Amino acid sequence: MRWKYNVLYMILLLYTFLLFSACSFLDKGDPEILGQEVITLYSEGEFENAYKNYFSNSWKDANTPEEMESEWTDHTSEMGDFIGVNELISKESVNSSYVVEVAVEYTDIIFDVRLIMNKDYKITNLHMDQGIVNAVMPDSIIEEEVKIGEGTEFELMGTLTLPNNSDVSFPVAVIVHGSGPIDRDGTAYSYKAYRDIAWGLAGRGVGVLRYDKRTYVYGGLMHEQGLTSITIREEVIDDALAALDLLKNDSRIDSEQLYLIGHSLGGMLAPKISLEYDNLSGMIMMAGSPRSLWDIIYDQNINILNTGIYDEEEREILREQLELEREKSIVLLEEAKEEKLMNETIFGLPATYMYDLEQYKPSEIVDDLKIPMFVLQGEDDFQVLKEADFNKWQSLLGENELATLKSYPGLNHFFIEYDGLGKGTIEEYDIPNTVDEEVINDISQWILK
Structure with a gap:
């Protein structure tokens, strides 16, 4: 069954606790x-x-x-x-x-x-x-279960989706999740965005590997081992690299045509993963950001406050809390020694995790990448913002001949169109829909070129 976000700090929760x-x-x-x-x-x-x-x-x-x-x-x-x-x-x-x-x-x-x-x-x-939209898998594609990181402490189940044509080898993309404990389909509210992307790309000649995120499968165990031990490597990077490695020896897959599709946090970390993997042919960043995570979370919560779901008194109280948290974040992240952060949190997340991510600067990595990059942004995204995030990518990559950037009017954080009650709030994710066809067409054409 699908997990739900909390109202405040709901976007980037890392762990789930079983109530039953x-x-x-x-x-x-x-x-x-x-x-x-x-x-x-x-x-x-x-x-x-x-x-x-x-x-x-x-x-x-x-x-x-x-x-x-x-x-x-x-x-x-x-x-x-x-x-x-x-x-x-x-x-x-x-x-x-x-x-x-x-x-x-x-x-x-x-x-x-x-x-x-x-x-x-x-x-x-x-x-x-x-x-959720009751989609039926097309006859033009096939799917099979695979295991990521087999033999390790954190084995993960995944799904490999391929065109239903065994006569040729295909390019394949690995989907890297956004924040939170997410399953392989990218299930969030009434969406299954990663399933939509996998089916859509495979139907157009591009295979896709998607898998359950480590915090989705092992959130309880990781919590027992200690939140302060979690970094972006344990949460995202190691499993993305293992997923790419899994594809190397499959004869149906063109091992010279491996791609990375990072969404949200996955888009933010895609440059780092790409830098660590030698045989990557291209990188796609969907709603990624070159900004600091704590800065993004602050903006997300400010946007929530401005949607009208709180009355004036509630907004004032929450705004004060956010400002205090922002000030605390600035102070903590200026600390040079990580051990000083062991018992602290920033926007509800372990400060050690935020400190680790703060050391990573996407803007300093993209210039070192010698592979094609495709940056996509929904213009109605209220989590990762066109003005603050996509425009910064444009300033960083605008002169880079390897970079393609495109924004999509009317699409939200999951690249799904919505124009009704609750637009610009989490409520719009409650209305079932699928990833926009133009986005899937653009990604497939970009890869196949």
């Missing part, structure tokens, strides 16, 4: 079967039956069968036809209640339903999210 632990219910009923039954009743319009037999008294006091029907109908009216339950997971919480998360599949959208059950297996709460 998996449990077998065979000896005391089965919430999964109950969850399946409720969704089936909903899909068949049997709201009175569901209301009477599956919901708690507290729910019944606050809802009617007619309201349940109206909410479900409004939510699913533009999703196509009901197909069934795609995935169902049950967990037990510490207070003896149960959480059942159900992926409900319609022809156009897959969305999550979360059911909270009390110890008597009665539903006390039901929440539906907006869902």
Whole structure:
């Protein structure tokens, strides 16, 4: 199931903490079967039956069968036809209640339903999210599971997507994630941007390797080992290099045509990864930035404050907190010795991590790269900004013959178009959509040239 950001500092969280632990219910009923039954009743319009037999008294006091029907109908009216339950997971919480998360599949959208059950297996709460576009993999491509860093402490599963043509070898690009614990599809809210890119490029003759990020798979273990031990190398760089190495000996892949696609933080680190890998043919930076991470986070949160989701008093309080955090950041990052930062945080992240990233200057690396570079920016991106970030890339690379830069009107941080309520806020990520076709066309054409 998809993870959600917190409202403040939500963009760049590194670790997830499990609130529930998996449990077998065979000896005391089965919430999964109950969850399946409720969704089936909903899909068949049997709201009175569901209301009477599956919901708690507290729910019944606050809802009617007619309201349940109206909410479900409004939510699913533009999703196509009901197909069934795609995935169902049950967990037990510490207070003896149960959480059942159900992926409900319609022809156009897959969305999550979360059911909270009390110890008597009665539903006390039901929440539906907006869902993800129910895309079908084209027949023109094939996919297979691969393992990144096999034999190491942090093995990662990935997906290799190739054109469905075994007669020729293909160029292949490795996708490097943005910040946070992200899966191989780049799942965020209602988006699967990395899956969209992989399918789109493979359908145009370019293979793609994407993989689950280390903090997504091993976040708990890494937290136990100590947050102050995490640097950009452990979080991103080592696994990106291992992914590139995996492609060297595959006869279907043109080993002389390996590319890197970095998104967000991955775009920021793409020059460093490219400098460390000898056999790279080109580098693509999507919504990357040459600025300091703490400076970007500060701007992101200022933008959130200015969207109108807070009242004036809340904005003032949060603004003061941000300014204090900014001042602290400046002081801490001026410290020359890393050991002085061991117990500090900057914008909620370990100061040692921020210190490590501060030593990395993309602007000083790009001049040393002797490979083609393609820099892409969504002009409606409110996380990485066209004015502050893309324009700086233009000033750095504008005279570089190896660099191509392009910005896209109307596209956000995930290179997805949105123009509706909540535009310019995190709310727009709740509306299912896919990566813009022009972006995928431009990347494939750039690589194939």
